[in-house]
Amino acid sequence: MILSLLLIPALGFLIFCLLLSSSSNKLYVNIKKLTPKLSPPSLGCLISFYKNRHRLLSWYTELLSESENQTIVVHRLGAPRTVVTANPDNVEYMLKTNFANFPKGKPFTELLGDFLGLGIFNVDGEMWSVQRKLASHEFSTKSLREFVVQVLRDEVAARLIPILENAAEDNGVLDMQEVLRRFAFDTICKVSLGMDPSCLDMSRPAPPLSSAFDAASELSAMRGAAPVFAVWKLKRALNVGPEKDLKDAVRTVRGCVDEMIRCKKETMAAGGGGGGGGGGDLLSRFLGAGMESEMVRDMVISFLMAGRDTTSAALTWLFWLLTWHRDAERRAVEEIGDGYGGSCGRELGFDDLKEMNFVKACLCETMRLYPPVVWDSKHAARDDVLPDGTPVFRGNRVTYFPYGMGRMEALWGKDRLRFRPDRWLDDAGAVKMVSPYKFPVFQAGPRVCLGKEMAFIQMKYVVASVLARFELVPVRPEPPVFVPQLTAYMAGGFSVRVRRRGGVM
Numbered sequence: 121m122i123l124s125l126l127l128i129p130a131l132g133f134l135i136f137c138l139l140l141s142s143s144s145n146k147l148y149v150n151i152k153k154l155t156p157k158l159s160p161p162s163l164g165c166l167i168s169f170y171k172n173r174h175r176l177l178s179w180y181t182e183l184l185s186e187s188e189n190q191t192i193v194v195h196r197l198g199a200p201r202t203v204v205t206a207n208p209d210n211v212e213y214m215l216k217t218n219f220a221n222f223p224k225g226k227p228f229t230e231l232l233g234d235f236l237g238l239g240i241f242n243v244d245g246e247m248w249s250v251q252r253k254l255a256s257h258e259f260s261t262k263s264l265r266e267f268v269v270q271v272l273r274d275e276v277a278a279r280l281i282p283i284l285e286n287a288a289e290d291n292g293v294l295d296m297q298e299v300l301r302r303f304a305f306d307t308i309c310k311v312s313l314g315m316d317p318s319c320l321d322m323s324r325p326a327p328p329l330s331s332a333f334d335a336a337s338e339l340s341a342m343r344g345a346a347p348v349f350a351v352w353k354l355k356r357a358l359n360v361g362p363e364k365d366l367k368d369a370v371r372t373v374r375g376c377v378d379e380m381i382r383c384k385k386e387t388m389a390a391g392g393g394g395g396g397g398g399g400g401d402l403l404s405r406f407l408g409a410g411m412e413s414e415m416v417r418d419m420v421i422s423f424l425m426a427g428r429d430t431t432s433a434a435l436t437w438l439f440w441l442l443t444w445h446r447d448a449e450r451r452a453v454e455e456i457g458d459g460y461g462g463s464c465g466r467e468l469g470f471d472d473l474k475e476m477n478f479v480k481a482c483l484c485e486t487m488r489l490y491p492p493v494v495w496d497s498k499h500a501a502r503d504d505v506l507p508d509g510t511p512v513f514r515g516n517r518v519t520y521f522p523y524g525m526g527r528m529e530a531l532w533g534k535d536r537l538r539f540r541p542d543r544w545l546d547d548a549g550a551v552k553m554v555s556p557y558k559f560p561v562f563q564a565g566p567r568v569c570l571g572k573e574m575a576f577i578q579m580k581y582v583v584a585s586v587l588a589r590f591e592l593v594p595v596r597p598e599p600p601v602f603v604p605q606l607t608a609y610m611a612g613g614f615s616v617r618v619r620r621r622g623g624v625m
């Protein structure tokens with residue numbers, strides 16, 4: 121009885137919040153192209169927002185292109201005042217020059233906090249700095265690089281190539297996006313945890329870690345999409361609906377990783393498994409450095425999160441783009457053929473991958489047009505003014521927008537919408553240096569993606585292994601739809617038929 125008396129007002133509030141959340145986007149949205157002259161909220165803005173709600177990426181890109189300083193300010197009920205910028209000077213200021221004033225902030229870390237705990241991806245300040253130092257050290261070691269190449273070699277030879285061989289044999293349809301996602305999850309688990317979830321082994325059911333991880337990421341992303349935060353917080357307090365599912369998924373993920381930590385510690389105590397930098401995977405390295413188990417758990421969960429869908433998203437779009445640009449594909453295949461010394465029988469090494477400039481140019485060009493992380497936000501700690509004169513107030517959200525920046529004429533010229541890998545190469549065929557503040561797909565500054573080099577090694581390895589042996593033929597003729605989520609993906613997957621390639625094999 122007492123419980124139901126308590127629940128009725130709570131449910132009433134929940135329903136009120138749900139009603140509000142379904143309509144708030146339409147109630148009060150004012151987008152100002154940020155010249156210093158600001159106009160009051162207008163009906164025109166509300167109508168435009170409503171009309172464009174299904175194409176926000178293109179709409180924001182258009183507004184930013186038209187804005188004098190490539191910055192707009194968005195007011196939306198239930199969200200802090202938001203400055204969205206595609207201006208490289210502003211991006212440099214927030215990500216480097218005045219880094220300390222633009223932490224991720226509580227509104228962001230709260231969303232992922234139940235899942236990522238105090239892992240590097242989700243903390244600011246001292247807690248971030250300590251983990252960053254330790255992880256940066258490990259990421260710069262030759263031994264980690266060699267370990268990554270070995271993991272890729274095994275996963276490609278034992279799983280990826282056989283799957284594509286079978287598809288070529290059967291002339292069946294394969295969802296390349298799904299194959300690449302599973303490949304990426306296997307790889308990042310082996311590198312981070314020293315454990316093989318065998319996701320790419322289609323004959324086995326998905327392991328609990330992988331399905332719980334998918335669920336936890338999706339449910340955490342749903343929190344971010346809720347226009348009124350009070351809704352998910354209330355559901356969490358009541359432990360109902362998606363919040364209950366999230367709690368269960370997080371319990372499974374943490375349980376699996378805790379168990380791995382326990383086993384790893386036992387092995388290390390018995391004198392095996394390395395540690396102290398000798399053990400290959402990140403878990404062994406962090407435990408070997410004397411870190412607490414709980415901190416290590418949160419840290420490796422952050423690595424799984426960061427390295428999971430990003431590389432597969434970039435690869436999916438690259439393979440699709442190459443089916444539309446067969447000339448670029450031919451040049452990539454020629455370069456890869458040189459790397460293999462004319463025969464796929466030879467194993468690719470780190471030095472071969474380093475040489476693949478044209479493949480790298482194709483990857484950068486792909487991520488310019490289809491960045492895996494379309495936008496990323498910080499929250500101002502104090503009042504500030506961006507280099508273009510835009511005022512920022514304490515608590516404001518400041519968002520840089522790699523998707524819009526990649527499509528900005530002012531930054532990439534008139535042919536900005538064309539896939540043209542050559543724009544990344546100098547006359548000698550080397551990859552040009554491009555400012556990371558103009559191309560912030562890996563973020564930039566002190567918090568630049570830690571896995572950037574690892575991501576390029578992995579993506580080049582996969583591109584080389586696939587293109588040298590196979591040609592992909594899309595099943596659907598129409599261009600696919602780009603869906604922005606925590607990590608962007610291709611709506612409906614990328615269905616292909618696989619043909620064996622003559623020549624370099």
Ligand code: HEM
Pocket residue numbers: 240241252422423424426427428430431434492493496560561562563566567568569570571572574575
């Ligand atoms: C194409 C592939 C990738 C892209 C485009 C990418 C992009 C990004 C971006 C935009 C961020 C900043 C996110 C934020 O602060 O909210 C980030 C952070 C991070 N990335 Fe990546 N990433 C990629 C692959 C990887 C891989 C393979 C790893 C390996 C583990 C990795 C590890 C990390 C880590 C640990 C951070 C957090 C760094 C920090 O906060 O100090 N990333 N990445």
